[in-house]
Amino acid sequence: MQISTTALNPIIEMPQTSNRGHIMPESPIRKLVPLSDKAKERGIKVYHLNIGQPDVKTPTIAFEAMKKIDRSILEYSPSNGFKSLRKKLANYYHGFNIDVNENDIIITTGGSEAVNFAFMSCLDPGDEIIVPEPAYANYTAFAIGAGAIVKPVVSTIEEGFALPPVEKFEELITPRTKGILICNPNNPTGYLYTQSEMNKIRDLVKKYDLYLFSDEVYREFCYTGAPYISAFHLEGIDENVILFDSVSKRYNECGIRIGALVTKNVEVRKSVMKFCQARLSPPLIGQIIAEASIDTPKSYMLEMYNEYVERRKFLIDGLNRIPGVYTPIPMGAFYTVAKLPIDDSDKFCAWLLNDFEYEGQTVMMAPCSGFYTEKGQGKDEVRVAYVLEKEELAKALVVLKKALEVYPGRTL
């Protein structure tokens, strides 16, 4: 090892970590975990509104499938996942009028891996994707992993996070534009795209020969009676669509890490399969549980749905009643973006964990700065997940109200 012998401070030369690793953002959802751990060590109760980890019980059918596992070896599974699971999933999609079969489906280690493999397979370094923002932060992380560039089209809280005008997309189109990414229903905004908006996206995809990456993980969670429109419902772009899904998220079993990448594009699947083979196989036990979970009784799904309807109303009302706070009513998923009377959401969220408590409690939220590409955006916004029961949400709302009264960076 070469030792640079600067007087009193010998520095050992080490290889440098990658630039990719440097520019990769920390997750706005998880980066404050060390602070919340410390708060808990101090005996403070932390309400976790930062992460989409619902408190809803995993279906009994999932546990039963796990306990029933009768194998002598917990072996590798096929790189694209068990055929039986893919068949059942295809059948599930048919229920949403999505016409795919088991060969169009590749099982992934969580929905996250579907995003990662799609980007690695479709995007070269320097390629660009257009993403309406605020957007789920990990898209950017995976784009950076692939060396691709996120070109944001910013939607605003004032417009309820509706799709920005088509012209805003067209302004960003370059020869390097390879795709558009949408999340519908949207994480973090809860926005649900209308038929007219989806048609506009379809027309862009057609006109410029783009991939349409469509994250539809939250399809079961649409609250307004407005229809959920899948990218696969759009005519004439069958081969352009790459759908991301999560089974584990849908059935409150986030930990089993089972998602799917769905596409009719054979070239994309061929490429994705190479990445699948390199990581050998998705989790075995997770797949068994996921397959069983697709049969979760309708009553469970309905009860969960009703619970979210209640929580949503309760949280939105509660937030909007706090002086200086505004959030539009989310139409789907289980998140909302709220505007707060604060100087800086990163500082505020860290302060809540480090320096604040109200009756031994505090609140953890995700600063929205991490959901935008351009620096300086989302500084007065936070993502709030309504994944706790109403009693907990009620307490969290009180804590938030009290915090906003005393936060040194308050702007009201």
Next chain:
Amino acid sequence: MQISTTALNPIIEMPQTSNRGHIMPESPIRKLVPLSDKAKERGIKVYHLNIGQPDVKTPTIAFEAMKKIDRSILEYSPSNGFKSLRKKLANYYHGFNIDVNENDIIITTGGSEAVNFAFMSCLDPGDEIIVPEPAYANYTAFAIGAGAIVKPVVSTIEEGFALPPVEKFEELITPRTKGILICNPNNPTGYLYTQSEMNKIRDLVKKYDLYLFSDEVYREFCYTGAPYISAFHLEGIDENVILFDSVSKRYNECGIRIGALVTKNVEVRKSVMKFCQARLSPPLIGQIIAEASIDTPKSYMLEMYNEYVERRKFLIDGLNRIPGVYTPIPMGAFYTVAKLPIDDSDKFCAWLLNDFEYEGQTVMMAPCSGFYTEKGQGKDEVRVAYVLEKEELAKALVVLKKALEVYPGRTL
């Protein structure tokens, strides 16, 4: 969509998949699966010597841990894995005189993810790593994923796959060289590096300020009495070492997908953690099983070890008795590379599945072409995994002998 209206053949313009996806190799271990599936459909018994999926039963303690899971929600876990698992794993490493603690360990989704995250965190596009070959094919896949370049140093079957001379490494060093990757005991060759060889690697790492990526997944499987030398045993390069490990492989539970990345390099860990956060968390149930499995009784480990000793002797003797076949005696892991009297291992391995059977049986092996970077190498070599019991190996050897007698591309 722009339709190019060439006379009778209208071509719909589609975006191109990534160059990365094009140049990425298919797994030599898994790419023939469609052919073996078809052979099975024709009623043919296929002996799987292609994949490191042992037939050894998963420890009872693993199943017990799974059945005992008493949670109401299968939730996300920490991005770096459960602390209790990391602590136990640190303790396991202490048994091998590897001085690490739980903070040096990051739990990954299989050993594969450890390789992937290490490369993504340490290597930028155009960066180079030097790898003794033949080498586990998926290193190349992950290197391509990171845009990095594998510079091979070829070891030969004639020399028993010993480490090539240091000069061969030094010839390849450029300003873009970031690391050396070793696998010890080696997959696919079964070679175990000596103290003297490891010292040479250490000196190279020191002299040129490199990372040492060390895959030590097979440390429990060393058969000759020669010591297993971990990269962490080498003096003066503590911060340069990035160790890859697999818990699921060690305890015959490949399907649970639990591995680890171990490094004392804080900068590397910081970068790796960003990739960990982006994929949220490693499998929950897998972690619970892995943690329990570390307590697998010594008697199980010893029985498994003895079984592999027997299989190894049996397979190597059997292979070397087939006319024109040669394999050195592997010192560790459960693979060997055999030289066969054939024109092309890819053709031969496909032919075995497509066109050959002996008494309703055939053999599946991994063509070694996929374990070398340079085209044309490994054409007369296959990787054979001794993961089946002796009775099965005996039958597989007969089938292989018969096949080599009639294969149209035989060279004997």
